[in-house]
Amino acid sequence: MFFVKYPVVAIVIATTVFAQPLSAAPFAYISNQLGDSVSVIDTVQGKVVDTISVPGKPAGVAVAPAGDKVYISTPEAKGFAVLDIKSHAVIAKVPVSDGALGIAVGMDGKRIYVADWYNNNIDVVDADSLKVIKTIPVGESPSGLVVSPDNHWLYVANRLSNSVSKIDLNSLTVTKTTLVGSHPFGLTIDGRGERIYVANVQSDNVTVLETRRMLSIATVKVNTLPYATALALNESRLFVTNQDDGSVSVIDTETLKEIALIEVGNKPEGINTHPDDRHVYVANWFDNTVSVIDAKTFKVLNTIKTGKGSRAFGLFFGK
Secondary structure: OOOOOOOHHOOOHHHHEEEEEEEOOOEEEEHHHHHOOEEEEOOOOOEEEEEEEEOOOOOEEOOOOOOOOEEEEEEEOOOEEEEEEOOOOOEEEEEOOOOEEEEEEOOOOOOOEEEOOOOOOOEEEEOOOOOOOEEEEOOEEEEEEEOOOOEEEEEEEOOOOOOOEEEEEEEEEEEEEEEEEEEEEEEEOOOOOOEEEEEEOOOOOOEEEEEOOOOEEEEEEEEOOOEEEEEEEOOOOOEEEEHHEEEEEEOOOOEEEEEEEEEOOOOOOEEEEEEEOOOOEEEOOOEEEEEEOOOOEEEEEEEEEOOEEEEEEEEOOOO
């Protein structure tokens, strides 16, 4: 393993000299929990191009598969907000539960899933009517959510139960719950739906689960307070935000070993990979910024000023 460190002055690159555009389109939607807003990042320009007011301490982010809406969990508003991607406006505020935090949307766009941190359940919301159609009990303090690529399963990180639950999306019932590390939070599933990577905040490691039997196949040590994860480079690399030391661990998914540590901003939390599969975006809570990492070189290419308390918990790339 090697450590990649860059002085702050070296990584703050003005957008006017950001050498190569990352792609032709996608925007990143970054929830700023302390600023009650969502920053919209144009990834071609490498800067925030709009800021949307979203009251309720926005935290979780999920983008509809059609690319027309963004769902933002609002814990203090006890639900979530719906953003229209074209107008960058809030078009609905949906009351759901006391502790709305993690949020995900089905692969067909028909249902929205919201983790209720306080009441220990998952609320299933119809995406058309925006009404709760089912409430599913899970473990204590559910946080991270991820839907399988075939839209058959929903996986839930139960932070205070130290477990991950597997929900059948046909029957809307929990089929199995497996113990992982201490205080699991963020989840990432691979493109085949065969592995889940679980960031365990208190045990400073990542659990790798085989999804069919929900068995742990590895535990990978990272740095302090890992929060969330993202895959890149054809799923050959896993990037993990370490809240307490301002870093991102890089794991080789074949050897399941940490191979690099990248210095980013203060208190990194949300992380997601650009659709180009190479550039990894990291929301830095204490710095109010987003770091852009090149997954091939492990270098921070850009640091983008966002809003107060950037969290961006979930899959935050849209179109």
